[in-house]
Amino acid sequence: MATTSATTKMLTVTNPACLVEGSDREFRHLVNGLLPFAARLLSVRDGFGSLIGLTGVQYSLLRSISHLSQKGEVSVNQLGDHLHLSGPFITIETNKLKELGLIEKKSHPDDKRKMRLTITARGTKLLGELLPVQQQINDVLFDSITKSEFRMLCSVVDRLVANGDRAALDLEHLKARKQKG
Template identity: 45%
Template sequence: MSLKPAKGRKPLPLTVSRPALLMDGTDIAFRDLLHDMLAFSAVIEEVRQRLGGLIGLSGTQYTILTSIARLSAVIPDLGVNQVAEHLHLSGAFITLEVNKLVAAGLVTKAVNPEDRRRVVLTVTPEAERRLTELVVVQVPANDSLFEPLSAQEFKALRGIIAKLAGPGDRAVQLITYLAPTGRLDEVPRDVRTPV
């Protein structure tokens, strides 16, 4: 695709200003990247929902359960805060979802012996059974999702995505700060005026 606007068409204002995100003075490549990321994100979300559904969980509960199962193997006394940080979610949200997993008999909570205000999370044998049975579908699905990547590309992608996951909250907070009412027509003029 050409990165230049069609002749006779006035281009829309740029949606980014950082030179690293502009190609040939346009944001077309940036917009293409976002749209590809959104398409891939939608596919990952659908896969997550379906895998969760296969073991009787929502996609979010499935992600939290697998995170607890894998993290508890390497983090002694795994708690809500570590799971929340790992998944880039709030501790309050993780607590609500963990309580549902406890009620379903898939996670246990015990008092942390080093800090009685905190809990230690572990998966139950039933959760381990479900997660083990799920790999017959999970492995081919994940292999298919990432089939085009070489080992080197996968390593690079991991680094890039890890960098991008961090500032996401800041971007959302910035939108709230710039448009606190949620209405664009109420954003102060000095903020809306392009530089």
């Protein structure tokens, strides 16, 4: 059996919260489970989009505009923040949705640089037609999750996304440093 110091050197994570009895086994199990789940989520999103003639990203944008507009006006920046996508990417994709007649883009009356996004009747109709399939598939995706587990996932996901952004940036810096040296 390896020594404690050799075992510690082989850990893929050192955050004490992610270690169980000094092992990273559960951490690796979590990551190895999240990866295929993330792939399946993307596949489902793409499938929802294809059912209404859109890409998965376009579907997400349309659904998010519909959702966010229930609380007020929706801007390109708000939508980008909500989906963790860049403003320029949102602009390109929302222009495509506008061309399809699914959303409207209008300048904000107080700041002409900002664009207000609203879903059209046609966009609302498409999302409504998709709703029974979306409900069925989402119910299957989260079939074995309890209410308390669901609430826990919701409370953790934003922190994980922010951590993921920071980790990806750190990794890019490390890769750039390695390429230079």
